Amino acid sequence: MLSLFRRAAPPAVSAPTLTIGDRVVPVELIANSRASRMTLRADPVRGAVRVTLPPRSSRRTALAFIEAHRGWIAARVADWPEAAPFLPGAVIPFDGGKLHLDWSAANPRGIVRREDRLIIGGEAATLSGRVTRWLRAAALADVEPATRALAARIERRVAKVAVRDPVGRWGSCSSSGTVSYSWRLILAPPAVRFSVVAHEVAHLVHPNHGKDFWALAAELNGGDPATQRGWLRQHGASLHWVGRAT
Numbered sequence: 753m754l755s756l757f758r759r760a761a762p763p764a765v766s767a768p769t770l771t772i773g774d775r776v777v778p779v780e781l782i783a784n785s786r787a788s789r790m791t792l793r794a795d796p797v798r799g800a801v802r803v804t805l806p807p808r809s810s811r812r813t814a815l816a817f818i819e820a821h822r823g824w825i826a827a828r829v830a831d832w833p834e835a836a837p838f839l840p841g842a843v844i845p846f847d848g849g850k851l852h853l854d855w856s857a858a859n860p861r862g863i864v865r866r867e868d869r870l871i872i873g874g875e876a877a878t879l880s881g882r883v884t885r886w887l888r889a890a891a892l893a894d895v896e897p898a899t900r901a902l903a904a905r906i907e908r909r910v911a912k913v914a915v916r917d918p919v920g921r922w923g924s925c926s927s928s929g930t931v932s933y934s935w936r937l938i939l940a941p942p943a944v945r946f947s948v949v950a951h952e953v954a955h956l957v958h959p960n961h962g963k964d965f966w967a968l969a970a971e972l973n974g975g976d977p978a979t980q981r982g983w984l985r986q987h988g989a990s991l992h993w994v995g996r997a998t
């Protein structure tokens with residue numbers, strides 16, 4: 753959750769796909785000059801299979817390798833979350849509960865929340881993008897004051913709070929004092945989201961994952977965040993499928 757280094761994206765060799773049941777799974781063939789053998793990874797967050805190729809391996813060998821591991825891949829893919837697109841009538845996770853996407857062309861244009869419903873008007877075709885923007889704004893309206901309040905408690909300066917959509921982490925904290933979060937945390941229970949805020953604010957003091965860091969993160973969280981981390985391990989991937997078409 754702390755990112756000090758930015759890694760360049762590895763070069764993709766090509767982009768075949770694999771059909772598993774009714775899912776079309778993108779396959780990424782990644783050439784890696786330091787790899788000593790071919791390795792396979794099924795990513796439940798992005799919904800892709802990645803094959804890392806050592807130098808001088810051919811596309812044909814890679815495809816044979818994938819074919820030989822089709823059973824293993826199918827077993828992983830069977831456990832992946834289902835895509836939950838933002839469509840009229842859909843029910844999405846929100847803040848520990850659920851939100852019904854209550855769209856009608858007759859509703860006033862815009863999005864208004866009424867308890868567990870989002871009343872949405874306007875064009876159905878633009879609903880997904882508008883719901884995403886609404887959720888991002890709701891996420892920022894929650895994590896920004898929480899971050900600033902915790903930082904004030906330990907007398908640290910926060911330059912900026914932002915929400916983004918990273919795949920590999922829930923939050924990050926830069927040395928310049930910018931704290932960013934995944935907007936998808938608004939889909940998680942409040943205690944889970946707060947534990948990520950406590951984690952990132954603790955990084956304003958300790959830019960590492962040492963013993964003192966964990967002690968401060970637990971103190972800011974109001975207790976050991978083990979339960980919340982467990983929740984993210986178990987349900988985190990499914991949050992990345994919310995709002996996706998496939």
Ligand SMILES: [Zn+2]
Nearest residue numbers: 753754951955
């Ligand atoms: Zn961290």
